[in-house]
Amino acid sequence: MNNKFYWEAVxxxxxxxxxxxxxxxxxxxxxxxxxxxxxxxxxAECPASAVKEDGQFPEFHFIDKDExxxxxxxxxxxxxxxxxxxxxxxxxxxxFDDEDDTFYDGSFKxxxxxEDDESED
Numbered sequence: 198m199n200n201k202f203y204w205e206a207v208x209x210x211x212x213x214x215x216x217x218x219x220x221x222x223x224x225x226x227x228x229x230x231x232x233x234x235x236x237x238x239x240x241a242e243c244p245a246s247a248v249k250e251d252g253q254f255p256e257f258h259f260i261d262k263d264e265x266x267x268x269x270x271x272x273x274x275x276x277x278x279x280x281x282x283x284x285x286x287x288x289x290x291x292x293f294d295d296e297d298d299t300f301y302d303g304s305f306k307x308x309x310x311x312e313d314d315e316s317e318d
Contacts, residue, residue, distance in 0.1 A: 200266055202226035203248060205239040211257040214248050223267050227293060231305040234271045240293075242267040269295035277311055285312055 202217040220226035223242055230240050239260065241247065247264035251257040262268050272294055277287040290300040290308045300308035 200242050200244055202230075203241045203243065203260055204230040204234060205241065205258075205260050206233075206235070207237050207239060211251055211254050212259045214258040214260055227269070228305055231271075231291075231301070236271060236273040236291075239268065239270045241265045241269075267295065269293040275300065279312055287311065 202220040202223075204215050204217050206213045206215070217226045217230050217240065220229050226240055226242065234240075241260045241262070243260065243265035247261045248258050249261050251259060260268070270293070272292050273290070274286060274288045275290045275292065276284055277290070278284050289302060289310065291303065291305075292300050302308045302310070
């Protein structure tokens with residue numbers, strides 16, 4: 198079985214699937230697709246047969262998750278905690294739900310700009 202990497206742009210009514218050209222492995226696929234992705238879009242590693250035609254709109258496609266080796270949805274924002282143990286919503290953090298403890302900024306660099314405990318009173 199020869200798997201490929203795909204990006205599924207999830208629309209309000211339909212989705213469209215695009216092959217991620219040049220991806221060497223799962224992490225590389227995430228990196229290559231990230232700048233084109235929106236919150237809620239998915240990436241997958243699977244055979245071409247996992248890309249299915251939308252029955253109602255044949256020009257659109259989706260990925261059958263059950264046929265995939267790897268599958269992840271891009272998420273944005275996370276509840277975080279300061280050193281003073283105060284919770285806050287960090288809206289600048291992006292993450293894939295298959296690695297929910299690895300965060301990226303908007304340029305796919307590791308996110309480490311967590312809010313500190315200093316207030317601006």
